[in-house]
Amino acid sequence: MTYARDRRDQGRPDVAVTVVMPTYNEAANLPRVAELVLGQPVPGLHLKIVDDSSPDGTGRLAEELAEKYNADLPAGQSRMSVLHRVEKDGLGRAYAAGMSAALEEGARYVVQMDADGSHPAEALPRMLEAALAHDAGLVIGSRYVEGGSLDEEWGWHRKALSRFANGYARTVLGTRQISDITAGFTMWRADVLAAVDVRSLDSAGYSFQVELKYKAVRGGCEVVEIPIRFEERTEGVSKMGLATQVESAMIPLRLRRRYRGA
Secondary structure, three states: OOOOOOHHHOOOOOOOEEEEEEEOOOOOOHHHHHHHHHOOOOOOEEEEEEEOOOOOOHHHHHHHHHHHHHOOOOOOOOOEEEEEOOOOOOHHHHHHHHHHHHHHOOOOEEEEOOOOOOOOHHHHHHHHHHHHHHOOOEEEEEOOOOOOEEOOOOOHHHHHHHHHHHHHHHHHHOOOOOOOOOOOOEEEEHHHHHHHOHHHOOOOOOOHHHHHHHHHHHOOOOEEEEEOEEOOOOOOOOOOOHHHHHHHHHHHHHHHHHHOOO
16 A cells, blocks of 8 residues: 655645544533634644434534534635434444545545543644654554553543553554554544545444554554543443444454455
């Protein structure tokens, strides 16, 4: 895999950055998270919500917020948009749809970010700075590099499970160069995403994060990790069910078999 590097963003203060944020029943969190994201000093920042027909009205609320944030902008410009999907078929599919749309709209960098407040919006400027300084195709907001951490409200068993899942995936796939391969807070350069082709990935759930990084690294993507503090969600409940956990355990094995000898 080769990356057709677009260098038009080098040295420019107006790099277009789109934050893709899937939602399902996140009405309680969305107004605060949207305000935090759009309040960051990042040039060309755009927030794209990908809502899977949330029963709690998240999609409708997102449209109202988009109208508010776009109200005083010139015609054809926007700071926030909403992509509505008919069915809930996994976090990975939602990300693929949103990231593909962001690329089609001309984003230079695309960020994956949760809507529950667990990812620190204030890290976005540092992520872009790292991407530009190192000419990196991927910047990871990492819990497991020096300076990174997990919320103290996480019990020891959750922390142990998280570390085990991360270590398991790294070991199976041979990606020791990445400390936090299961991380969900990432910034991607557009050419890397285009080469990986997110719509071709198999993972429907959280393991989408692992498969996407693995495929990018195999293609020679330059990776930088910056430390973040991963917070506990303040509202709502986690979407990590048993089926998602099983998929997350199986995906590294499937990926290793598929790419062995390739």
